[in-house]
Amino acid sequence: MDELNEQEAFLARCAIDVEVHALRPDYRALLLVVDGLEPSTTSEAVDDLVTAAERRARELVAERPLEEHPHIAAWRDAYRAFGAKPQRTRNSVEALTRRAVDALPRVNALTDAYNAISVLQQVPIGGEDRTAYRGAARLVRAAGDEPFDTVAGGEPVIEHPERGEVVWRDDDGITCRRWNWRQGRRTALRDDTTDALFILDALGPMSDADLQFAGDALADALRQLGRQVRIARRVVRGS
Incomplete structure (x- = not known):
């Protein structure tokens, strides 16, 4: 199987569980x-994106409180729907935009690119090392016993989600808790990542056209990070 067909086969197996769809029928990834x-x-282009994202974050804060911006407000409502407290566990686009007002964290060009696009397009984006995946990515409501590989107090630990929490997972356990709040260590992007998965999360205030535009912007940035970058994409909806 060639690389593009393998990418598409992986995407075809990714899914959103019916229980998540029932919670937010407007959700797409x-x-x-x-x-x-x-x-x-x-990439100088990525550096320019980071600068633009920091400027955009300051503009957004100047317009009105961040929690009142439509997509962020929708994510706060989605968190409340499965029992999370959005003031304590902020959705990723809100948390990142708040940080960007001062400065976005600089990690490497790959992480910096998707962080910048997340702020500029106001969409939560998760980045994962796909070689660490076991099976496909699936968005489900947690049973509560799934393993989540993370760090607490500077030490690696295995945590478990709350029952009913919305989580991304693969065959081996959780890859991201609370929809897009915290990614795990096992599938995190690394300095040597060559094969990645990016998840862009959209709720009702974001149109399908705007979601695709955000994907285009991310794809354009990622093409600067290799001479033979190949990209396959798919919109996944619940049913």
């Missing part, structure tokens, strides 16, 4: 599978 990334690549 745009998934991008990207390989051919060159880990040591730097």
Whole structure:
């Protein structure tokens, strides 16, 4: 199977569980599978995106409180629907935008690119090392006993979600808790990542056209990070 067919086969197996769809029927995820990334690549274009994202974050805060912006407000409502407290566990786009008002964290060009696009397009984005996946990515409501590989107090630990929590998972356990709140260590992007999965989360205030535009912006940035970058994409909806 060639690389593009393998990417598409992986995407075809990714799914949103019916219980998540029942919670938020307006939810969609745009998934991008990207390989051919060159880990040591730097990019002035990505640096420019980060600067633009920091400027955009300051503009958003000046307009009105962040929690009143439509997509962030929708995510706060979605968190409340499964019992999370959005003031304590903020959705990723809100948390990142708040940080960007001062400065976005600089990690590497790959992580910096998707963080910048998340703020600029006001959409939660998760980035994962796809080689660490076991089976496909699935969005489900947790049973409560699934393992989540994380760090607490500076030490690696295995935690478990609350029953009913919305989580991304694969065959081996949780890859991201509370929809898009915290990603796990096992599938996290690394400095040597060449094959990645990106998840763009959209609720009703974001149109399908705007979701695709955000995906285009991310794809354009990622193509700067390798000479033979290949990208496959798919919008996943619940049913």
